[in-house]
Amino acid sequence: MLSSDMSETRHGPPGVNSRSLSAVHSAADLQVLREIDHVYFSSVEEFDAARHALENAPQPPDCAAIENMFTRLKRQQQVVSGKALHLISQQRDNCDREFAEIQNMRKQLDETIKICKNARAQLNTSKDDLAVSTLIILANYRKRQSVKSVLQALDLLRGLRSIETDVSELMTRKDFEGAISLILNSIKNAEEHKEYSCIKELTNRLQDTLVLTEEQLDGILSKTCYNFDEKIFEKLRKAYTLLGKTQVAMEQLHMHYSSAINESAFNSVKKHVKEDHRDVKFQDLCQSVPLMAMPDCLLDLCESLFMVMRSYYLLVNWYSKNEESVENATNVVEIERNVSKEYIRQKLKSGLMRIWVDVQVKVSTLLENSSVEEFPFEKFILMLGILRKLTQIAEVFCGDKSDILQGFIKTHSVTYIKNYHRGRMEELKLFLENEGWEPCPVKPAFTLLNLQEFRPFKKYITLQCSDLSMVNSKSHSDVSSANSQEDSVYIKRFFSSKTKSTPFEIFRNENTTNDDIFGLEAEAYSDSDDEPEELKRDFVDEGRSNDYTNFESKESPMKTKSVIVTNTTLSVLRNCGQYLQICRYLPQIALEVVMFMNQLFDYYFYTVHLFFTSDLEVGTSTLYTQKLNAALKRIGNSIDSTVSPTVPDHLDLTSEEYLHGLTERIVAVESVIFLSKQFDMLQPYLESIVSPHQKMILELYKTNTLAICTDLRNPIYMCTASKSLDTRNILVAISSVKWDVKSVAVEHSNYVDVIIRQVQVFALRLENISCRISMNMNILNSVWSMVSKFIVHLLVEGYSNVNKCSNAGRGLMQLDYRQLFEKLEKISGLKPVPYQDYIDKYVKAYYLPRSGLEDFVKTHSEYSNKHLLALVTCACENKRDRQELSAIIEGKEL
Numbered sequence: 001m002l003s004s005d006m007s008e009t010r011h012g013p014p015g016v017n018s019r020s021l022s023a024v025h026s027a028a029d030l031q032v033l034r035e036i037d038h039v040y041f042s043s044v045e046e047f048d049a050a051r052h053a054l055e056n057a058p059q060p061p062d063c064a065a066i067e068n069m070f071t072r073l074k075r076q077q078q079v080v081s082g083k084a085l086h087l088i089s090q091q092r093d094n095c096d097r098e099f100a101e102i103q104n105m106r107k108q109l110d111e112t113i114k115i116c117k118n119a120r121a122q123l124n125t126s127k128d129d130l131a132v133s134t135l136i137i138l139a140n141y142r143k144r145q146s147v148k149s150v151l152q153a154l155d156l157l158r159g160l161r162s163i164e165t166d167v168s169e170l171m172t173r174k175d176f177e178g179a180i181s182l183i184l185n186s187i188k189n190a191e192e193h194k195e196y197s198c199i200k201e202l203t204n205r206l207q208d209t210l211v212l213t214e215e216q217l218d219g220i221l222s223k224t225c226y227n228f229d230e231k232i233f234e235k236l237r238k239a240y241t242l243l244g245k246t247q248v249a250m251e252q253l254h255m256h257y258s259s260a261i262n263e264s265a266f267n268s269v270k271k272h273v274k275e276d277h278r279d280v281k282f283q284d285l286c287q288s289v290p291l292m293a294m295p296d297c298l299l300d301l302c303e304s305l306f307m308v309m310r311s312y313y314l315l316v317n318w319y320s321k322n323e324e325s326v327e328n329a330t331n332v333v334e335i336e337r338n339v340s341k342e343y344i345r346q347k348l349k350s351g352l353m354r355i356w357v358d359v360q361v362k363v364s365t366l367l368e369n370s371s372v373e374e375f376p377f378e379k380f381i382l383m384l385g386i387l388r389k390l391t392q393i394a395e396v397f398c399g400d401k402s403d404i405l406q407g408f409i410k411t412h413s414v415t416y417i418k419n420y421h422r423g424r425m426e427e428l429k430l431f432l433e434n435e436g437w438e439p440c441p442v443k444p445a446f447t448l449l450n451l452q453e454f455r456p457f458k459k460y461i462t463l464q465c466s467d468l469s470m471v472n473s474k475s476h477s478d479v480s481s482a483n484s485q486e487d488s489v490y491i492k493r494f495f496s497s498k499t500k501s502t503p504f505e506i507f508r509n510e511n512t513t514n515d516d517i518f519g520l521e522a523e524a525y526s527d528s529d530d531e532p533e534e535l536k537r538d539f540v541d542e543g544r545s546n547d548y549t550n551f552e553s554k555e556s557p558m559k560t561k562s563v564i565v566t567n568t569t570l571s572v573l574r575n576c577g578q579y580l581q582i583c584r585y586l587p588q589i590a591l592e593v594v595m596f597m598n599q600l601f602d603y604y605f606y607t608v609h610l611f612f613t614s615d616l617e618v619g620t621s622t623l624y625t626q627k628l629n630a631a632l633k634r635i636g637n638s639i640d641s642t643v644s645p646t647v648p649d650h651l652d653l654t655s656e657e658y659l660h661g662l663t664e665r666i667v668a669v670e671s672v673i674f675l676s677k678q679f680d681m682l683q684p685y686l687e688s689i690v691s692p693h694q695k696m697i698l699e700l701y702k703t704n705t706l707a708i709c710t711d712l713r714n715p716i717y718m719c720t721a722s723k724s725l726d727t728r729n730i731l732v733a734i735s736s737v738k739w740d741v742k743s744v745a746v747e748h749s750n751y752v753d754v755i756i757r758q759v760q761v762f763a764l765r766l767e768n769i770s771c772r773i774s775m776n777m778n779i780l781n782s783v784w785s786m787v788s789k790f791i792v793h794l795l796v797e798g799y800s801n802v803n804k805c806s807n808a809g810r811g812l813m814q815l816d817y818r819q820l821f822e823k824l825e826k827i828s829g830l831k832p833v834p835y836q837d838y839i840d841k842y843v844k845a846y847y848l849p850r851s852g853l854e855d856f857v858k859t860h861s862e863y864s865n866k867h868l869l870a871l872v873t874c875a876c877e878n879k880r881d882r883q884e885l886s887a888i889i890e891g892k893e894l
Contacts, residue, residue, distance in 0.1 A: 029082070029083070032079045033079055035076070039052060053073065171213065174235060176217060176236055179213055179239070180239045180243055183210045184210075184242060214243070217239055218252060221249065221256060222259070224315070225308055225311055226311060228318075229497075230318055233315070246344065247343060250343075253315075254354075257355055258354075261305060261308055264304040264305055265301060265304070265362040269282070269297055272289050272296065275288060282362070283369060286365055286368075287369045291370070291371055291374060294370045294379075295375070295386070297366065298366060298383060298386055299382075301363065301366060306494075306502050306504065307502070308359075309355060309356070309359065309397055310494065310495055312351065312352070312355055316349070316352065356397060356402075359390075359394075363405060364404060367408060372412045372413075373412070373419055377420060380420075382507060384409070386507060387585075389504060390402075390405070391405060391406065392503075409586065410588055410589055417589070417593060421596045428568070428603055432568055432603075432604070432607045435566055435568050437668050438566070439565065439566070442563050442565060443563075448573045448576075448577070448678045448681070449462070451570070451573055452577075453580075454580070457577075457580060490503075562774035562776055563674060564670035564774070565671050565675075566667060569675055572600050572601065573678060575597075575600055576597045576679075579593050579594075580682075583689050584689070590686075590690050591691070591694045594686050594690065597679075598679075601679055601705070602639075602705070604675060605709065605712070606645070607645040608668045608672050608712070608716075609715070609716070610647065612653070612664070613716055616715055617722060617723075618718060618790065621862070622789075623715045623718055625708065625711050627707075628708050628712065653665075656724075658765070659723075660720050660723040662717075663772055666769075666775065668716070673710055679702075680702065686698055713782040713786075714786060717782055717783050718790060720783070721783070721787040721789070721790040722790050724761075724765075725758050725787075725791070726758060730751055730794060731794070731801065733751035734751050734795070734798030735802070737750075739804065739812065740805060741808045742806060745808075745812050751798075751816070755820060756827075759824060759827055759828075762787065766780075781830060784830050787824075787828065788821075788828070788830065788834050789834070789838075791824070792817075792838045792839045796838065796863070799813060799839075799842065801870070802874065805846070805874050807846075807847075810843060810847065813843045814840075817836075842867065845875065846871065846875045850878075853876070854888065857872065857885060857889055869889055872886055872889065
């Protein structure tokens with residue numbers, strides 16, 4: 001019935017499955033489907049549709065009712081057929097595919113039937129042809145295969161049972177790759193033979209063995225943090241590669257390095273703590289370290305941390321040399337491998353800085369919990385040497401400038417140096433107030449380079465003194481860069497797997513001095529002095545001339561080669577040597593330390609002036625230069641009241657026999673001048689250790705302080721000169737001369753002989769003093785220059801007291817002082833005698849006309865108003881002119 005309806009529908013108008021049906025028809029069809037009795041959907045075997053229709057026909061039979069029933073069934077049949085056709089059309093592709101599959105299966109079945117028929121035919125043939133013995137052979141072969149399979153299973157079981165022993169033996173031989181490979185192969189074989197219940201149990205044991213082996217590998221991996229071994233690490237890397245845990249191993253290794261730093265730091269500090277501190281923090285442990293043990297503790301800490309740093313450094317170098325470069329990959333496996341390599345490379349690179357930061361934190365923690373300011377100087381220098389070596393290691397290790405550590409060192413070092421400098425200033429005050437001002441016996445060529453404290457600077461100062469142009473041509477950055485490169489080459493030697501020593505071993509040598517612990521001195525420095533014991537003494541009595549001490553004075557040639565220094569001078573130089581050591585370890589505060597050195601010199605300079613000009617009784621306007629006055633004023637304002645020097649009572653400056661302390665004055669002044677020369681010798685080196693923009697400060701100090709030390713001779717030697725002549729009697733003798741004579745005298749006045757006799761006595765006493773101390777020509781000339789200056793001023797003072805004087809009297813004055821200077825020249829050896837113009841201009845001014853005299857009093861400020869008034873009073877006969885010129889002179893005071 002369905003097929004006939006479908007055929008009718010196919011040739012008729014579009015059925016219910018047509019796409020042209022409206023929504024109303026679809027809804028009507030749906031309603032029709034709902035009205036169909038469910039029994040019509042039963043299988044044909046279980047349901048007879050015709051019988052069901054007849055049984056449900058209208059009773060009594062009625063044509064109209066039967067027609068309606070037929071129409072309704074017809075309509076339902078059409079809807080069902082249309083719906084079925086629609087579903088078939090939707091599943092047509094699947095139907096075709098399934099049909100094709102059915103056809104394929106039919107072909108295969110046909111082939112299978114053919115094979116079976118062929119096999120049955122061959123079996124029938126073999127049944128007829130084969131003998132019984134042949135079948136026995138086949139049966140035995142089958143048994144053999146079964147037994148062989150059993151034996152293989154037994155061998156597998158025996159191998160799996162002994163896996164733990166084999167793995168342990170391989171681990172003992174450090175064949176990590178073989179051990180991991182054995183475990184992994186055993187697990188694979190066990191997985192392939194799960195049919196045996198005993199192997200299934202052994203699988204769990206194999207997993208446990210793998211876990212234990214990985215723990216052993218991790219323990220061996222942790223030991224490489226202290227002593228990196230390329231061979232062992234290569235085996236570990238291959239083992240972790242088999243496990244597929246290369247990245248995990250690298251993460252774990254970095255954790256081990258962090259633990260190694262913590263453990264090394266804790267154990268290093270713990271050795272120096274007497275009490276038992278087990279469960280304490282590292283910071284608390286550092287607080288328990290005794291003060292005197294702190295340098296040794298710092299040394300042990302840095303040395304143990306360096307071992308960890310060296311191990312990591314060798315690891316990074318090994319990986320960069322042995323790992324293949326990352327290339328462009330094409331497949332997924334290569335891409336993953338390259339990503340893993342790049343990850344490890346970046347991890348190792350970042351680990352350098354992370355490890356150094358951990359090291360800085362440990363060292364800083366130890367220093368923060370120690371009283372650095374209370375260290376003795378030797379211990380402080382030792383600590384600076386260790387820390388500087390550590391910063392040099394950091395530059396090689398990761399290229400870091402150690403800002404954290406450098407900042408900490410700078411802060412605490414500045415505090416230490418200020419306290420230390422304050423102590424040196426107080427010590428210098430004590431030395432100066434108790435100084436006997438006796439010359440210290442040293443060899444003629446003695447310089448600061450002969451002192452032990454300057455030994456490490458010998459080659460640098462010598463180079464810079466011998467070739468200043470070369471040094472000045474190099475910038476500060478060039479010098480720093482060169483030093484940094486030398487340090488890097490030196491430190492890199494210790495980052496080798498071939499050496500077991502550390503850069504800190506030099507600090508453990510008891511014979512090592514402070515000069516040996518900086519940079520390359522331990523290896524590169526060679527002392528050319530054949531008498532090393534000389535350097536350990538304060539001075540050298542005799543000996544060959546030092547080639548490094550040809551620092552010639554710019555003054556006149558010396559009569560006798562001599563160096564005049566005091567014990568206090570040597571003490572100042574030694575302190576400067578210690579300060580320079582600090583500059584080398586802490587170049588960032590070099591200027592501050594150099595300024596402390598300058599303060600030592602300033603204090604010495606100011607104190608000598610204060611002690612030996614305290615009895616100066618003459619006018620100072622012409623004795624002090626402008627720069628000398630400025631320097632003394634600057635120093636006086638900067639000196640702290642707590643260390644302000646006071647003139648000692650034991651200083652005797654009254655003995656006439658010894659020219660009122662001339663010996664002490666010479667020793668004091670010349671020691672200051674010698675000290676200034678030593679500072680001047682250091683200037684090129686000091687300029688090389690400060691920043692370029694700071695050099696101007698040193699240049700100004702050199703110009704305004706060091707260069708004017710010779711000016712200190714005038715006021716101090718004038719004290720002796722002014723007291724060695726009987727001023728009162730000489731002035732009386734000058735005033736007793738009759739100056740209003742009418743004719744010029746042939747012979748000089750008596751006061752000239754008085755002055756000459758006193759000068760001769762002065763010369764004899766000066767000669768006696770020269771037997772006590774060695775005086776060069778510069779000293780003698782300075783002393784006699786002050787004698788000449790005092791005599792000249794004494795003559796002007798005497799001539800200004802003359803009330804009446806004729807022209808002949810002026811001539812007599814000229815005759816007197818010229819005769820005086822001729823004899824003074826013979827006695828003193830000064831040619832010509834200085835300061836003659838002072839008296840010559842004053843005497844000749846009497847002959848000037850009124851206008852010339854006016855210009856003279858206006859321009860010659862070196863004469864006092866008293867002298868100028870006396871000149872005007874005697875030279876001007878006109879009262880009005882005298883009044884006008886006197887008014888000009890008095891106006892100068894206002």
